[in-house]
Amino acid sequence: MPSPRFGVLLVNLGTPEAPTAPAVRRYLAEFLSDRRVVDTPRPIWLPILYGVVLTFRPPKVAKAYRSIWTDEGSPLLVMSRRQQRALAERLAERFDEEIPVELAMTYGRPSMEEAIEALRAKGVRRLLMLPLYPQFSRSTTASVFDSLARTLASCPAHPELRTIRSYHDHPGYISALAASVREHWDRQGYRGHLVMSYHGVPKRYAEEGDPYASECATTSRLLAEALRLGDEEWTMTFQSRFGREEWLKPYTDVTLAAWGKQKRFDAIDIMSPAFAADCLETLEELAIQNKENYLEAGGNRYEYIPALNDREDHLALFTDLVVQHTQGW
Numbered sequence: 281m282p283s284p285r286f287g288v289l290l291v292n293l294g295t296p297e298a299p300t301a302p303a304v305r306r307y308l309a310e311f312l313s314d315r316r317v318v319d320t321p322r323p324i325w326l327p328i329l330y331g332v333v334l335t336f337r338p339p340k341v342a343k344a345y346r347s348i349w350t351d352e353g354s355p356l357l358v359m360s361r362r363q364q365r366a367l368a369e370r371l372a373e374r375f376d377e378e379i380p381v382e383l384a385m386t387y388g389r390p391s392m393e394e395a396i397e398a399l400r401a402k403g404v405r406r407l408l409m410l411p412l413y414p415q416f417s418r419s420t421t422a423s424v425f426d427s428l429a430r431t432l433a434s435c436p437a438h439p440e441l442r443t444i445r446s447y448h449d450h451p452g453y454i455s456a457l458a459a460s461v462r463e464h465w466d467r468q469g470y471r472g473h474l475v476m477s478y479h480g481v482p483k484r485y486a487e488e489g490d491p492y493a494s495e496c497a498t499t500s501r502l503l504a505e506a507l508r509l510g511d512e513e514w515t516m517t518f519q520s521r522f523g524r525e526e527w528l529k530p531y532t533d534v535t536l537a538a539w540g541k542q543k544r545f546d547a548i549d550i551m552s553p554a555f556a557a558d559c560l561e562t563l564e565e566l567a568i569q570n571k572e573n574y575l576e577a578g579g580n581r582y583e584y585i586p587a588l589n590d591r592e593d594h595l596a597l598f599t600d601l602v603v604q605h606t607q608g609w
């Protein structure tokens with residue numbers, strides 16, 4: 281069997297196997313034990329994690345997962361598989377040969393080991409890794425690298441390796457986001473105040489050198505420019521806080537509650553440019569929970585703009601990223 285020109289490894293965060301408390305507990309135990317995600321010293325963190333978080337959080341979070349679960353499974357996994365298949369089709373067309381594309385999750389399944397083994401079995405000797413995080417963060421992108429390095433540590437031979445660090449300012453990414461907002465506005469028939477709500481990280485991470493906050497700010501500015509929005513027409517916020525520490529501000533939920541109360545805007549359109557695929561943090565936290573809170577606080581119209589998911593222009597972006605990073609292969 282001839283070896284393919286190269287292989288591609290898509291990586292996303294991971295999701296529970298089922299919307300049940302035990303499955304969510306297993307998922308959170310793995311995820312929240314990662315020092316890249318929670319860097320509190322282990323002797324302090326592990327008793328809190330096992331004594332408090334993994335006791336009280338799983339039933340609540342499982343309930344949230346049940347509200348978005350589909351017949352095919354967790355939305356994040358279903359969409360990641362769709363992206364994997366669609367990218368493989370486009371690459372086969374583009375390179376006129378089959379290019380293996382595998383999916384790995386940093387936590388849970390399909391695991392990094394399974395994906396690397398599948399690529400090895402297909403004879404892949406050159407590997408491009410694309411973490412599905414537009415903005416680099418040590419809590420997401422860096423843990424993908426850790427996971428790959430751990431997996432390769434037990435392999436007899438490595439592939440030649442290239443990696444994509446982030447694509448927060450890629451013109452194809454910005455134009456796909458802009459098109460998704462314009463289409464939403466066209467369908468809706470009016471334009472609400474645009475909220476770009478990113479997954480947060482502890483503020484301290486940024487102070488210690490994580491470029492995440494600044495990459496989010498760049499994405500936001502470029503998107504606002506592409507849509508020709510004035511400063512009064514959009515706002516950047518951060519969602520999904522966890523724990524007691526201060527996280528990046530302004531907080532999405534606090535901002536929305538205040539606006540609802542003040543009746544500040546006639547309508548809100550909210551999107552999350554930190555996610556390549558819709559998941560719990562968008563479908564439940566933004567489209568259900570924050571919407572309820574905003575309307576209860578007194579707000580009027582609130583609509584969620586979906587992630588880029590398997591949009592044509594999103595797959596074209598992935599194809600471009602692969603072409604650009606595999607020059608000479």
Ligand SMILES: C=CC1=C(C)c2cc3[nH]c(cc4nc(cc5[nH]c(cc1n2)c(C)c5CCC(=O)O)C(CCC(=O)O)=C4C)c(C)c3C=C
Binds near residue numbers: 318354417558
């Ligand atoms: C504990 C700290 C956390 C940090 C830091 C963090 C950063 C971070 N996460 C994403 C993307 C996703 N996070 C998702 C869920 C999720 N995130 C945390 C915690 C941190 N994330 C938890 C505990 C959870 C699980 C749900 C919960 O218990 O509330 C998901 C969704 C997974 C799904 O199954 O749908 C994604 C995706 C980014 C991009 C990021 C920093 C940049």
Ligand SMILES: [Fe+2]
Binds near residue numbers: 479520
């Ligand atoms: Fe998260």
Ligand SMILES: [Fe+2]
Binds near residue numbers: 520560561565
């Ligand atoms: Fe959340």
